[in-house]
Amino acid sequence: MGSSTLVLDDTERWTLVELDAGRSLWGPVNFGASRLARLGDDGLYWNYVPIPDGQVLASLDPGSGEVRAAGRCERWGQVLRAGSGAVLALEGTQLVRRDARTAGVLWRKVLPLGPAGEPVVIDASGCLMAGPGLIVPVVNRGLVAVDDAGQPVWALPLGDAVFSVALVGDVLHMVSPRRYLQVSAPTGRVLGELDMDRSFxxxxxxxxxxxxWGGMLFAADLSGLVFGLDLSSRSIGWTFRARARMPAGCPLAVCEGQLWAMDLTGDVYGFTL
Structure with missing residues (x-):
């Protein structure tokens, strides 16, 4: 959102807060986990939202807080991209394009991410639209990039390491408790790295x-540590310790030169970058 507003997610109930006045503009509304939602080209957020007997594909207007259910879906999914009247989503290992008005299936294809017959598990919340088309984190394996036809283009073995990824242009900035990697999105080639285990x-x-933002990579960890990594010097620029734990359900937000964070107790922290 804008620099004076922030969306808070309290167990999948969204609220828009005006930071200057300290008041709620709308909410709470049920719209699924915020870390799974995607902002579409139409200016709406899209998400798979649970209902008592299944799930629906739905949109949320960030201006009014209005939620519109496009239609029921037979499987749980993760929205990857929304635009041109359609939503692209990942449902298990299937790439699905659904009509944004009705949630009807326009096409569906299975991603061939492993050897024939080998089951794979995808971290759908970490998928990125970049490089050749789609970059997919495969659990206990690494990243696999596929083109618009769903065919693998490159793979980056990472074992069981779990990275948080920020995309800037054609470069993936990947950070885990042990490593920081710069990776080319079109080719999967590692452009640079840093030993985070040694730094911390x-x-x-x-x-x-x-x-x-501004030549710095910002991230947080489960314990409540927020840090900035200077991408030029590959050194830790600053750190901040929150009062409580800060899991992935309490994500950072960077917008217009400001960094916002929230811990498990509901305390919100703001920083000028």
Whole structure:
């Protein structure tokens, strides 16, 4: 949102808060987990929203807080991109394009991400539209990039390491408790790296919410540590310790030169970058 407003997600109930006046503009409204929602080209947020007997594909107007259900979906999914009257989503290992008005299936294809017959698990919330088409995190394997036809283009083995990823142009900025990587989105080639374990002495735990602003990569970890990594010098520029834990459900927000964070107790922190 804008620099004076912030969307808060309290167990999948969204509220828009005006920071200057300290008041709610709308909400709470049920709209699923905020970390799974995507902002579409139409200016609406899109998400798979749970209902008592299943799930619906729905949109949320950030100006009014109005939620509109496009239609029921037979499987749970993760929205990847919304625009031109359609929503592209990942449902299990299937790439699905649905009509934005009705949620009807326009086409569906299975992604061939592993050897024939080998089951794979995808971290759908970490998927990115970049490089050749779609970059998919495969659990316990690494990243796999596929083109618009769903065919693999490149793979980056990472084992069981879990990275938080920020995309800037054609570069993936990837950070985990042990490593920071710069990776070319079109080719999967590693452009640079840093030993995060050495920089923090093994202190980091489950890093999340990677975001890049002004030559710095910002992220937080489970313990409540917020930090900035200078991308030029590859050094830690600053750190801040929140009063409570800060899991992935409490993501950072970077907008117009400001950094916002919230911990598990509901305390909100604001920083000028």
């Amino acid at each position: 002495g093994g202190e980091l735990r489950q890093v999340h919410s990677a975001a890049v």
